[in-house]
Structure formats: C-alpha cells, structure tokens
Amino acid sequence: MTVKEILARTSEKISHRWPSTPFLDASLLLQESSGMTREKLLASYNLEIEEDVLEKFNLMAEKRLAGYPVAYITGKKEFFSNTYIVDRSVLIPRPDTEILTEKVLEAAGEMIKKTAAPVKILDLCTGSGCIAITLKKELGSGVEIEASDISENAEKTFKKNCQAILGHQIPFYRCSLFEGINGKYNIIVSNPPYLEDSHVEEMISKNWPEPESALRGGTDGLDLIREITEKAYSFIENGGALFLEADPAQMTEVNMMLSRNRFSNVEISKDLSGKERVISAWQK
Numbered sequence: 001m002t003v004k005e006i007l008a009r010t011s012e013k014i015s016h017r018w019p020s021t022p023f024l025d026a027s028l029l030l031q032e033s034s035g036m037t038r039e040k041l042l043a044s045y046n047l048e049i050e051e052d053v054l055e056k057f058n059l060m061a062e063k064r065l066a067g068y069p070v071a072y073i074t075g076k077k078e079f080f081s082n083t084y085i086v087d088r089s090v091l092i093p094r095p096d097t098e099i100l101t102e103k104v105l106e107a108a109g110e111m112i113k114k115t116a117a118p119v120k121i122l123d124l125c126t127g128s129g130c131i132a133i134t135l136k137k138e139l140g141s142g143v144e145i146e147a148s149d150i151s152e153n154a155e156k157t158f159k160k161n162c163q164a165i166l167g168h169q170i171p172f173y174r175c176s177l178f179e180g181i182n183g184k185y186n187i188i189v190s191n192p193p194y195l196e197d198s199h200v201e202e203m204i205s206k207n208w209p210e211p212e213s214a215l216r217g218g219t220d221g222l223d224l225i226r227e228i229t230e231k232a233y234s235f236i237e238n239g240g241a242l243f244l245e246a247d248p249a250q251m252t253e254v255n256m257m258l259s260r261n262r263f264s265n266v267e268i269s270k271d272l273s274g275k276e277r278v279i280s281a282w283q284k
C-alpha cells in the first residue's frame, strides 16, 4: 500500500468519528510510525509502505479511532514551532495558548526596550512548559523566566522539555498557585484549569485522557482564576501585567475580578476562531 492510499483510507475512517482534522491526524501518525518528516511524507505519495511501518501505523490509527488524541499517541505536540514532549501528565498545548503567549511576547518585548534589567516573568500552572519555554526561546537574555505547577508528574515533563528545547532548566516551583512563590515579577502569565465541573465530568465519562487537575476549575470554572486575580497584584512589580487564558463565557466575570483587585487597562483578545480567550490587565 502506498503513502497516498494509507492516508486516504485512514483519514476517511477517522473523519466519521473525529471530523476536525482527520488528514492531519493520519499524516502525523504516519510520520511517527515511518520516521519520515512532514516534507518527506508529502513528497513520497507513491512510495510503498513497508510491512513493519504499516503494523506500527495501524496500532496508532486504532488508538486514534478509539478517541485517543494524536499528541498522546505520538508523545509530541508542536507549539510555536517547537516540538514538546507530552504525555498524560500534562495538558496538550493548544493553539489558543499560542495567542496568550504572543500577547506576553509583545508586552515583554516593549518592556525589554525600556529597561536594561531582564524582564522577570512567572508562568503559573506551566504544565508541559510551553508558555515559559517559548518566552525564554524567543526573548533569550532579555528575560528571566520562572515557572510553577502543583503536579509532580508535570514537573518531570516540564524538565524534559526545558532540556530538549532550551538545553537548560528554568527555575521551577512545585506549589499551589502562589503558595511557594516569594519573588516579584514584571509579568505573570497563566493558563490555569478553567473548565466547569460539569464539563469535566462529561469529559471523564467519555474517558478523556488529559489530567483532570489541568482542566477542572470548580463549579463555575473560575476557582483558580479567582484566587490568581485576588493574589497576583502583590507579586507584580509596579507597571507590570497579568495575562490569563479563560473561557470566552468567563470574560465579563474575570474582567470584574481584575478591576475589583485593583488592576487597570483590562484588554481582551480573541483566539483563532474569533472567541475571547485571553485577558490581561496592568498593575499601575
């Protein structure tokens, strides 16, 4: 069977049950099982696939058909042009979080222009480390990045990603939100768990494999964001900012929380599907 035939057949099967990105899913699985790069795969449509590759691919495709996310099957996920190691210890990095990261890159870039000292940034609930590592990779010595997460398993994955992508570690605190944090930062960024309990229950009932602790935000999904907005102000330097990802339906409420906790100049940004996804505010 050729590359073209396998991709056509498998993406067709996947599309019936998981219609969002069936061709991409099938290609990523074939890349992983064959060891080919994306470019090589797309240039090899008429190549016959060897039996052992086909066997590996079929096992992966079965998992995908059963609903397992591609990133957990391959153990990899692209985020801001870097490949992150992912497993069930961490949330799979989302394109939405690239928007959050871009907003922080813009703000930090402005701060770097204005001061000689490195801009200090804390990534709360870092998970795989995709936000913290992207910021360090993009901004280099202009920033001092630190990260935290409550999960011991996430810490291990975070450290692997630091080593693989940056070649060095980023200071990491294993703690619940601000409990182990003592410093002050120019920017605090977080993609905390923000899904409502009912939504998480539904995901669990369908055997969704991502860690519950990275998704569950309490009855209204806002437990962690509430605590972050209440405590963050005193951990931010004058003129600094807080950047959060949240659900589009939570934006009005989060906006009010920020104002109630002395933040100003609240700004809301949309994700790639046009939904409000990122909210920021300033400490000044």
Ligand code: GLN
Residues within 6 Å of the ligand: 091, 094, 096, 191, 192, 193, 194, 195, 214, 215, 216
């Ligand atoms: N955006 C994720 C989802 O919808 C939730 C991530 C989070 O809670 N931080 O699955």
